[in-house]
Amino acid sequence: MSILKRSLLLVSMVMLTVAVMAQSVEDAGAKYNEGNEFYKEKDYSNAVTAYEAALNTANETGADADDLKGSIEKQLMNAYYKNGLAQYKGRKFDAAIAFLEKGYAFGEKLNDASMKKKTSTYIAKVRTSKGNSLLKSNKINEAFAEYEMATEILPNYPNAYYGKGMVYKAKDDMANMMVNMDKAIELGAGNPKAAKIAKKAKSTTAKALVNAGAKEIQKEHGKKATEYIVSSFNYNPGNAKAYYYLTLAYNNTKNWDKAIEAANKAIGMETDNKSDMYFALGQAYEGKNDAAGACNAYKNVTSGANVEVAKYQITQVLKCS
Structure with missing residues (x-):
């Protein structure tokens, strides 16, 4: 093959590559715009699908799509978050957690502190709601696992500690119930948004301790019964039943x-x-x-x-x- 032919072939290949890459960037942009339209319409599920397709194309394209890729990732992160909230409202807990965790992961990748805070807050809320549902079905250990994961991602969430306290209450473990209810009360102190759960924790703990005391009386365990009932007064003033x-x-x-x-x-x-x-x-x-x-x-x-x-x-x- 002559030098001229080789040169022409090389030029053709370069032009073809440029054309393909340009088309790929264009395809990624089209999917990105499609995602934006879905997002504006609050159709977050389809927005996620479109953004994911756009990101895959941008990743395959390489450096030429880097600017577009940054925009796609940010919008995909937002769509994951919004879709997670939508799933939560529909009580689809597992789906909500999956989307919120993806949003959290992008928040870490993009160093977006606001998104990390929002997603971690809702992950804790969803896991606690799921735990409550499991507890109602008497799936005690599964419920505890959800509460535990909620406190891991959001250590200052009082509702999750209340849930853990309820698990220990169901197991008649008064000592650990008090530890977790005390934490819920502590976190709720001075926080108007958590005042309701703190009040509930006090009431629940007091009643549980009085009832535990009554059970110990039936067993002729007066000393233990006394300890439980006297401890109940730390949470609520005693009533006639408690003093009886x-x-x-x-x-x-x-x-x-x-x-x-x-x-x-x-x-x-x-x-x-x-x-x-x-x-x-x-x-x-x-x-x-x-x-x-x-x-x-x-x-x-x-x-x-x-x-x-x-x-x-x-x-x-x-x-x-």
Whole structure:
């Protein structure tokens, strides 16, 4: 082949390459513009598809498409985020997480702090919502895994700690329940947006501890019951029910003075039937060898399962006047 022919062939190849590359950039631009139209229409799913196609073409084209590639990546990142929110609103948690995580990855790649913050916040919210759904279905361990991942990406999200607390509550692990509920309360303090979950954490923890105390009383574990019920007062002021159970717990451990104190608080708070509380008070006075106090308390037992027992104590044991 002559030098002239070789030169012409080389020129032809170069021109062909330039033409192909120009066409590739044009194709990428067309897909990018298509994505922009979908984005304007809030059709984020199709926008993602178009931007992904545009980015693939730009990557194949190489350096000539670098400027366009930067614009595509930014819009694709935004589309991932918007599509993630749309999936979340539709309660499609897994799809939402997938898109939001892609948006977060682009935020890291493009050094976009705002996008990283937005996507991490919503990833935590979606994972917590998914955890709540799993917890309602009694899938406790799966729920915990979601809450754990939520706190990993957003360590200051109180709702996720509340969820973890609920898992431990379901497992009757009061110690770890309190640790996580305390964290939810701490993060909610001074934050108006988190005030509701902090209040809920206090109420839930207090009730759980009182109920746990009641279970321990049934097992004759008065000391443990006392610890749980007294701890509940750190979260909410005790009500009549809590102080009644505390009376039973103190009676179980023969701590008569504290039992009397707790019983009187319960009686003072109760607005309905007080017979069970008076019976527990009578037992405390009787344990303390205060016959007069016991007689007075037992005489106020006027209904319920303890009426006959109270009468027996009054007439046969204490010989009340």
